[in-house]
Amino acid sequence: xxxxxxxxxAAVTGAFLLPLAWTxxxxxxxxxxxxxxxxxxxGPPTLDHIADIGVAEPTFWQELATSTLAAIVAAAxxxxxxxxxxxxxxxxxxxxxxx
Numbered sequence: 718x719x720x721x722x723x724x725x726x727a728a729v730t731g732a733f734l735l736p737l738a739w740t741x742x743x744x745x746x747x748x749x750x751x752x753x754x755x756x757x758x759x760g761p762p763t764l765d766h767i768a769d770i771g772v773a774e775p776t777f778w779q780e781l782a783t784s785t786l787a788a789i790v791a792a793a794x795x796x797x798x799x800x801x802x803x804x805x806x807x808x809x810x811x812x813x814x815x816x
Contacts (some may be wrong), residue, residue, distance in 0.1 A: 742748075742758075746766045750759040770777050
């Protein structure tokens with residue numbers, strides 16, 4: 718049962734991370750080429766493509782910093798809620814004794 722759960726979690730995690738990996742590859746200039754058999758990847762991977770983001774979208778780095786800061790603040794604000802009143806459980810506005 719534990720192995721099946723581990724495999725399921727790995728599969729779901731992989732499914733969520735695959736689009737991020739694809740986007741990361743495209744960001745450094747590696748693109749799929751399906752005009753030949755078998756399909757392949759084309760383009761030299763360079764960081765020059767990332768530097769060009771500032772030209773195409775001048776406020777990108779500011780937007781990225783704002784989004785990152787907002788995500789950090791949101792995660793940090795939720796962190797202490799896990800440790801509040803560990804012996805009490807609130808269900809639909811009523812307090813019930815926890816385990």
